[in-house]
Amino acid sequence: MSHVVVISGHPNLQQSNTNKLIIERLAGSLDSVDVRCLDTLYPDYQIDVAAEQQALLAADAIVLQFPFYWYSVPALLKKWIDDVLAYDFAFGSKGDKLKGKALFLSLTVGGPAASYQPLGYNHFTIEQMLRPLQQTAYLAGMAYQPPIATYRMVYIPGVYNKLEEVQERAESHARRLLAALQEVLESDEERIRRFVSEWFEQFDQLPEASEYFTARLAADVDWNMPEGRFLGHDGFRDWYAIVRKVFKPGCDHRVEQVTIQPDGDDYQVELRIRLLADTFADSDLKGEPIDLLVNEIWQVRLDEQGRVTIHNYRVVPVG
Numbered sequence: 001m002s003h004v005v006v007i008s009g010h011p012n013l014q015q016s017n018t019n020k021l022i023i024e025r026l027a028g029s030l031d032s033v034d035v036r037c038l039d040t041l042y043p044d045y046q047i048d049v050a051a052e053q054q055a056l057l058a059a060d061a062i063v064l065q066f067p068f069y070w071y072s073v074p075a076l077l078k079k080w081i082d083d084v085l086a087y088d089f090a091f092g093s094k095g096d097k098l099k100g101k102a103l104f105l106s107l108t109v110g111g112p113a114a115s116y117q118p119l120g121y122n123h124f125t126i127e128q129m130l131r132p133l134q135q136t137a138y139l140a141g142m143a144y145q146p147p148i149a150t151y152r153m154v155y156i157p158g159v160y161n162k163l164e165e166v167q168e169r170a171e172s173h174a175r176r177l178l179a180a181l182q183e184v185l186e187s188d189e190e191r192i193r194r195f196v197s198e199w200f201e202q203f204d205q206l207p208e209a210s211e212y213f214t215a216r217l218a219a220d221v222d223w224n225m226p227e228g229r230f231l232g233h234d235g236f237r238d239w240y241a242i243v244r245k246v247f248k249p250g251c252d253h254r255v256e257q258v259t260i261q262p263d264g265d266d267y268q269v270e271l272r273i274r275l276l277a278d279t280f281a282d283s284d285l286k287g288e289p290i291d292l293l294v295n296e297i298w299q300v301r302l303d304e305q306g307r308v309t310i311h312n313y314r315v316v317p318v319g
């Protein structure tokens, strides 16, 4: 099941007329959701970085929910971004922890839509004003989604809007966001992405039993490795036995790039992987540690329940 982490950046959610309602709808509608209200968690702005990073690790999709303040995020959410998206977590040589996770910016805006146009008094579109956050997502390797923004969300009694109007717009905003989340999380591409990371999570442990893997391989799988070509489940088991004699459990397949393309009824998945592993002294690799870049090309198929099966698996060392 897909897990969504919602970061509420409103500095005073209890006083909110719109963000609060959107958050309540998300919390009530998503099966697996962690809503993190920064104003109650961190009234003193001292963010618990480890706890926030831990929460993000479990996410398939991350929603930043905030009121648009001075053409940007509120200070509390900016502090969260500055502290949590740290070196070797979100960027840097080991900073791949957010890679592939979908990022949704979900914001309420005071001004009318017409003002966020070249000839309007705000001159720039919301998409343009959110560029720094878009690039932040790109640097962290996240899958940036089109922002979900709703205009005319200020309620000042007798001056701007009616309470029922902004709340109705908040309801509609929540419905749009939920539909966008559902579309992304239930897409074939997203299922395949999750499959790839689960596969390597299991594989890195090199368990003695190979059932996890064979359950995800077609009976006639074509398995093409630097060690040779292996066919079907028996072929896979032969190859797996070789690999377990060479590599120590606890290896690290780092997925640096994933491209997923439809190919008839199947999908072709192209992966760029960095493999870091320790080897056994009595193996061909003589106990030398491995740091290897490989391309992998998988042919996969999804059944009606969205389960993924690998039909063809090819590893090509780079360089």
Ligand SMILES: Cc1cc2nc3c(=O)[nH]c(=O)nc-3n(C[C@H](O)[C@H](O)[C@H](O)COP(=O)(O)O)c2cc1C
Pocket (backbone or CB within 6 Å): 010, 015, 016, 017, 018, 019, 020, 066, 067, 068, 069, 070, 071, 072, 108, 109, 110, 111, 112, 153, 154, 155
């Ligand atoms: C400090 C502050 C700055 C704001 N800056 C902007 C802004 O730059 N552009 C805009 O359209 N609305 C702006 N607003 C209006 C808020 O976006 C609006 O009040 C908010 O989205 C309503 O959300 P809430 O009901 O959850 O509090 C600002 C409001 C505050 C309090």
